[in-house]
Amino acid sequence: MEKTLPKIEIIEKYCKGCHICVEFCPKDVLEMKGFYASVKNLEACIKCMQCELRCPDFAIKVITE
Amino acid sequence: MAFDYDKWIRPGKLPHIWCPGCGHGIVMKGLIRAMDTLQLKKEETAVVSGIGCASRLPGYIDCCTLHTAHGRAAAFATGVKMARPEMNVILVGGDGDGTAIGGNHFIHACRRNIDMTYIIMNNYIYGMTGGQFSPCTPTGHKASTTPYGNPDPGFDIAKLAIGAGATFVARGTAFHANQIDKLIVEAIQHKGFSVVEILDDCPTTYGRRNKFKSVIEMMNRLKEVAVPVKAAEKMTAEQLQGKVLTGVLYKDETKPEYIVEYAKVIERAQAVKK
Numbered sequence: 001m002e003k004t005l006p007k008i009e010i011i012e013k014y015c016k017g018c019h020i021c022v023e024f025c026p027k028d029v030l031e032m033k034g035f036y037a038s039v040k041n042l043e044a045c046i047k048c049m050q051c052e053l054r055c056p057d058f059a060i061k062v063i064t065e
Numbered sequence: 066m067a068f069d070y071d072k073w074i075r076p077g078k079l080p081h082i083w084c085p086g087c088g089h090g091i092v093m094k095g096l097i098r099a100m101d102t103l104q105l106k107k108e109e110t111a112v113v114s115g116i117g118c119a120s121r122l123p124g125y126i127d128c129c130t131l132h133t134a135h136g137r138a139a140a141f142a143t144g145v146k147m148a149r150p151e152m153n154v155i156l157v158g159g160d161g162d163g164t165a166i167g168g169n170h171f172i173h174a175c176r177r178n179i180d181m182t183y184i185i186m187n188n189y190i191y192g193m194t195g196g197q198f199s200p201c202t203p204t205g206h207k208a209s210t211t212p213y214g215n216p217d218p219g220f221d222i223a224k225l226a227i228g229a230g231a232t233f234v235a236r237g238t239a240f241h242a243n244q245i246d247k248l249i250v251e252a253i254q255h256k257g258f259s260v261v262e263i264l265d266d267c268p269t270t271y272g273r274r275n276k277f278k279s280v281i282e283m284m285n286r287l288k289e290v291a292v293p294v295k296a297a298e299k300m301t302a303e304q305l306q307g308k309v310l311t312g313v314l315y316k317d318e319t320k321p322e323y324i325v326e327y328a329k330v331i332e333r334a335q336a337v338k339k
Binding site: 014016 | 070080081083084085086089242243279280
């Protein structure tokens with residue numbers, strides 16, 4: 001079965017750059033780009049939703065079909 | 066699929082005022098997920114708070130909300146519940162608001178066992194007012210008013226609530242984000258006064274003064290100190306030194322609930338009149 005990739009939406013207006021999503025991602029998908037979090041390696045994402053769950057600022061949405 | 070938090074948030078209120086890395090946002094997400102799981106009606110849910118960082122929470126949630134005087138959330142919420150017993154009343158607040166300034170209201174709400182849920186976000190400090198030590202600041206830790214270390218021993222909110230007579234007491238942490246909504250769901254479903262203490266992090270006023278280098282270090286500390294109740298049963302007292310139990314700590318379904326008891330008082334009083 002082919003792996004479907006999710007869409008990781010980062011709302012920069014809400015992001016406060018706390019690094020929580022980057023540090024707690026088990027697959028190292030995210031990185032800090034300047035002040036905000038951004039997606040580095042979407043291919044590695046396993047849709048565990050940890051970033052969405054832990055973001056205190058409602059800034060990340062992992063959209064899976 | 067991504068959880069839709071937006072339907073529970075007042076339009077245009079985000080981003081919130083909490084500092085980068087503050088766990089209050091994680092607790093708020095947990096509360097929203099819990100309210101959504103229980104499919105609470107917005108018009109039948111009241112979120113009541115006092116003053117403080119954590120008490121800013123009702124401002125963002127789209128349901129009936131009440132932002133009251135410092136420490137008096139329990140008093141106002143009791144009024145709401147007495148007037149409208151069908152409402153789901155949820156109190157939110159911090160450790161300073163709940164156990165110091167509102168300590169008296171808190172213990173007496175526990176004693177009455179009125180059907181409400183109190184979510185206390187314990188970040189060990191008064192964050193909003195500039196980092197003064199709170200009753201939950203651990204011994205030796207620094208705050209803006211105790212620059213050489215706090216001499217007082219800290220409160221154990223869960224034990225205080227159990228001692229005061231609350232019938233459901235649970236504890237979670239901001240690190241264990243998945244557990245928060247489950248604890249809150251159980252607390253709201255419980256008939257009686259439920260207390261959910263969530264250990265939180267305050268990187269700005271607490272972490273900075275106590276040599277926590279980052280938010281991540283504070284989160285990892287929560288991970289290290291938390292021990293689930295079931296795991297703790299197999300551990301020795303030595304191993305439990307410095308650890309904090311998490312999960313449902315106490316549950317008593319036999320104690321009479323206040324609204325029910327008060328209805329009986331009304332009935333008795335009206336019988337006398339006739």
